Each structure stands twice: as structure tokens, then as C-alpha cells.
Amino acid sequence: MAYVVTDSCRGCRYTECVTVCPVECFHLDAQMTYIDPENCIDCGGCAPMCPVSAIHPSWQMPADKIEWVAINRLRAAETPVVNAKLPPLPGADEQAKGLAS
Numbered sequence: 540m541a542y543v544v545t546d547s548c549r550g551c552r553y554t555e556c557v558t559v560c561p562v563e564c565f566h567l568d569a570q571m572t573y574i575d576p577e578n579c580i581d582c583g584g585c586a587p588m589c590p591v592s593a594i595h596p597s598w599q600m601p602a603d604k605i606e607w608v609a610i611n612r613l614r615a616a617e618t619p620v621v622n623a624k625l626p627p628l629p630g631a632d633e634q635a636k637g638l639a640s
């Protein structure tokens with residue numbers, strides 16, 4: 540199982556989610572975060588923290604986001620752990636407004 544970060548995270552990377560994860564399963568590249576499905580304990584704490592609703596449980600993925608289950612597994616294995624909040628990427632607030640409208 541595990542929770543999954545989708546492309547709604549891309550370009551904003553607020554990292555609110557990272558601060559609540561009890562098992563440090565978030566990973567990071569220059570664009571977005573990914574959840575390591577091997578470490579995620581399905582606590583659900585991260586999903587409501589995300590201001591752009593980018594995180595979904597793998598068993599309740601929107602139909603057009605299912606590919607992100609495999610992408611999270613792949614990219615989490617290739618990228619470093621992030622366990623502290625970072626400054627959002629430039630343009631993050633504008634992207635969040637666009638996703639909310």
C-alpha cells in the first residue's frame with residue numbers, strides 16, 4: 540500500500556508533508572517529493588497537510604494519477620530523503636492558486 544505524491548506537487552514543493560511523517564519516507568528532487576512505499580506506514584498524516592492535495596492513498600488514486608504509484612517507487616529509490624521543511628520553489632503560491640481554482 541502506501542501514500543503517493545502526484546504531479547500536483549511539481550513546482551511548489553512546500554514540504555508541509557515532510558514535517559509530519561513519522562518514518563522519514565519522503566524523498567526529494569528539484570521538482571517535487573516522492574514517498575518511499577517500502578517505508579510508508581499508511582498513517583495518513585501527510586495528506587491533509589498538503590495545500591494542493593497532491594497526496595493520495597495508493598488504494599484511492601484518481602484514475603488519471605495511477606501512474607504515480609510506480610513513479611513514487613522508482614524516484615524514491617533514486618533520490619535523497621528530506622525530513623525538514625524547505626523554502627517553496629519560486630512560483631509555488633501561483634501554482635497553488637491555479638490548482639485551487
Ligand code: SF4
Nearest residue numbers: 548553554555556589
Ligand atoms: S505538501 Fe504537497 S506540495 Fe508540498 S511537498 Fe508535500 S506533497 Fe508536495
Ligand code: SF4
Nearest residue numbers: 560579580582583585
Ligand atoms: S502516510 Fe504517514 S508514513 Fe506514509 S508518507 Fe504520509 S506521513 Fe509518512
